[in-house]
Structure formats: C-alpha cells, structure tokens
Amino acid sequence: MLKIDLFLLGEKGYQSLIAIIEFDKNIIGNVQIGKDKNVKNDFSKEIEKICIDNKIQYNGFSEEENYKLAIGWRWLIKDSKNLIVLHDSLLPKYRGFTPLVNGLINGEKIFGVTALFANSEYDKGEIITRKYLEIEYPKKINELISEISQLYAEISLEIAQKIKKGQQLKSIVQNEEEATYSIWRDEKDYNINWDESADKIKRFIDAVGNPYLGAITYLNGEKIRLDEVEEYPDVKIEDRENNIGKVIFILEKYPIIICKKGLLKIKKGIFLQNDESILPLKKFRSRFGK
Numbered sequence: 001m002l003k004i005d006l007f008l009l010g011e012k013g014y015q016s017l018i019a020i021i022e023f024d025k026n027i028i029g030n031v032q033i034g035k036d037k038n039v040k041n042d043f044s045k046e047i048e049k050i051c052i053d054n055k056i057q058y059n060g061f062s063e064e065e066n067y068k069l070a071i072g073w074r075w076l077i078k079d080s081k082n083l084i085v086l087h088d089s090l091l092p093k094y095r096g097f098t099p100l101v102n103g104l105i106n107g108e109k110i111f112g113v114t115a116l117f118a119n120s121e122y123d124k125g126e127i128i129t130r131k132y133l134e135i136e137y138p139k140k141i142n143e144l145i146s147e148i149s150q151l152y153a154e155i156s157l158e159i160a161q162k163i164k165k166g167q168q169l170k171s172i173v174q175n176e177e178e179a180t181y182s183i184w185r186d187e188k189d190y191n192i193n194w195d196e197s198a199d200k201i202k203r204f205i206d207a208v209g210n211p212y213l214g215a216i217t218y219l220n221g222e223k224i225r226l227d228e229v230e231e232y233p234d235v236k237i238e239d240r241e242n243n244i245g246k247v248i249f250i251l252e253k254y255p256i257i258i259c260k261k262g263l264l265k266i267k268k269g270i271f272l273q274n275d276e277s278i279l280p281l282k283k284f285r286s287r288f289g290k
Contacts, residue, residue: 002163003027005062009034009072012086014043014050015149016071016156021054023157027164029066031058034073039211067163070118071152083118084159084169086152090114090130092179095123099182100144104207105200110134111144113151115159117171124179126171131155138230140206192217194245194289198231198262205229216272220286224278228268232256235263245289253280257288 004027008017013034020028031051036042051058068083077083089099090112103111112132119125131151135144162169190208192201192215205215205226214225237243237258248263249256257264266288269278 001027003029003062003064003066004160004163005029005032005066005068007032007034007068007070007073007077008047009036009074010039010043011041011145012072012149012152014046015153016069016086017047017050019153019157020160021050021056023160024164025054025056027160028056029064030060030062031056032073033058034075036074038213041211067159069156069159071156077118080118080120084128085116085118085123085125086155087114087116087123088148089182090132091116091123091127092174092176094180094182096182097184100148101141101185101207101212102182104139104141104144105204107137107200107203109136111148113148113155115155116174117169124174126173128169128171129155129158138202138206140209141212142210145211187213190214190216192226192289194257195260198234198259198264201259201264202229202231217288218290219269219271219278219281219288220283223272224269225272226266226269228266230265230267232263232265234261245287247281247284247286247288250281250284255279255281255286 006017006028008031017031031047033044033047035044048058065081068077070077070083070085091114094103100111110132112130114130115128117125117128131154133147133151159169190213192204208215209227214227216223216225218224240258243258244260246258247255248258255266257266270276271278
C-alpha cells in the first residue's frame with residue numbers, strides 16, 4: 001500500500017496530521033516538521049509530540065515512492081513525483097505568498113484552500129480539489145488561520161482516504177485567464193500607511209497581527225506596534241490632507257486618529273523599545289506615522 005509522507009508547518013499542518021491519524025495513522029510514512037521563527041507558535045512542538053505519541057517516524061527519509069503532501073510548507077521539495085501541495089487560496093487566484101494576509105487587507109469575503117499537483121512553476125499545477133468558506137469583518141488573521149486549518153484537515157483526510165482505497169486523484173488544468181499573484185512580504189510591509197482609509201488600515205492591522213510580527217508605525221518619532229484598533233465615525237476636517245496621523249480626540253484614554261478617509265480609535269499598542277503600553281498618551285498633540 002502506498003503511504004503518504006507529510007511535510008507540515010503551523011496550525012494547518014497540525015490539524016491535518018490529527019485528521020489523518022484519526023482516519024488511519026498507518027498510512028503515514030514519514031513526517032517532516034517545519035519551523036518558523038517569525039511566528040509566535042509554529043506548532044512544531046505539538047506536531048512532534050503527536051508523532052512521538054503515535055510512534056510515527058519524523059524528520060527522517062522515506063525510501064519508498066510514497067505520495068507527498070505539503071501543508072503550510074515553505075521550502076523546496078526536490079522530488080516532485082506524487083507531490084501534492086495545499087495552498088491558501090482558491091487557485092488560480094492569489095498564487096504565491098501570504099494569500100490570507102493579502103486577502104484580508106483587500107477585504108475578500110471568500111477564502112479557500114486548493115490541493116494541486118506540484119510542477120516546475122509555483123502554484124500552477126493541476127487542481128485536485130478546492131474548499132472554501134465565507135467570512136465577515138472584522139476578522140483577525142489568527143481567527144482566519146484556525147478556520148482555514150479545518151479546510152486543510154478536510155482536504156487532507158479526503159486525499160488520504162482516496163490513496164488508501166487506491167483511487168486515482170483526478171485533476172484539472174488551471175484557467176490562466178483567471179490567475180492573480182500574491183506577492184511576498186518583508187519587514188517594510190508591516191508599516192502602516194496612514195494615507196489609506198480607516199477601514200483598510202484596520203484590516204491591515206488585523207491581517208499582520210498574531211501570529212505574525214504586528215503592524216508597525218511611529219508615535220512622535222518612537223517606533224510602536226498597534227495591536228487593536230476600531231473604526232470611529234468620521235467628522236469633517238479642514239485641510240485633512242495635511243493632518244493625517246494626528247490625534248483629533250481622546251475618549252477616556254483612547255486616541256482617535258485622522259486617516260485619509262475616516263477615523264481610527266487606538267485600543268492597544270506598545271513601544272517596541274520596552275514593550276510598554278502607549279496608552280494613555282503622554283500628550284494630546286501627538287502624531288502617528290513618520
């Protein structure tokens with residue numbers, strides 16, 4: 001019987017491993033456990049414990065020509081024969097990197113997962129299956145990852161069931177006319193652009209927060225991270241263009257900030273230098289941004 005070698009990273013990999021074990025742990029050949037130092041919890045320890053508890057080989061090498069299932073995996077797998085990749089979007093849309101983050105920033109209402117056969121060009125292989133869910137805003141990235149992880153588990157289980165039964169994994173070619181690309185993000189992409197609307201800034205802050213590094217900006221020249229914000233009813237502001245980023249009101253201890261369109265209430269933020277709260281502000285005449 002052909003088995004499945006798993007390449008797992010993060011909560012998506014963790015949930016998928018649980019689903020396959022509950023179905024039949026004997027179908028698993030080897031588990032490669034990925035680590036990501038850029039998130040608060042990469043689930044590597046949880047995945048390792050499950051492997052130990054279930055006597056599943058991990059971080060080794062399989063000599064068999066098993067199927068390979070890559071879940072949340074970010075590294076090159078040289079042997080692409082029988083390699084199935086699970087991707088964070090409804091392909092061919094959002095090919096590439098961080099589709100969940102970019103989708104939240106863009107205000108997408110439908111998110112999904114695609115299982116596809118790997119080929120020489122990233123995310124362009126033939127599609128095996130897709131699943132989706134609809135969301136409502138506000139939505140934080142950690143909430144979306146947990147919800148998407150359940151779709152990963154469902155797809156992984158379906159693939160494992162078909163492989164065990166010896167069924168062919170049918171696939172279809174992607175429609176290139178519908179393809180879009182989601183671009184990788186680096187440290188600069190965590191900076192808040194106050195020249196955006198309040199609703200988009202909030203989506204951005206929610207999209208790059210836990211488990212990621214968080215949204216970065218400046219308060220009177222000091223570098224800070226904003227963790228919790230909410231939209232506030234807009235008012236008419238004279239010469240708005242030259243006052244973006246300034247505090248217009250303080251309600252209780254929460255400052256209200258002028259955006260290019262709309263206002264934003266700051267509920268939680270810290271100074272990066274010492275992890276101390278920015279609230280209450282030291283002075284009313286404060287400016288956010290460079």
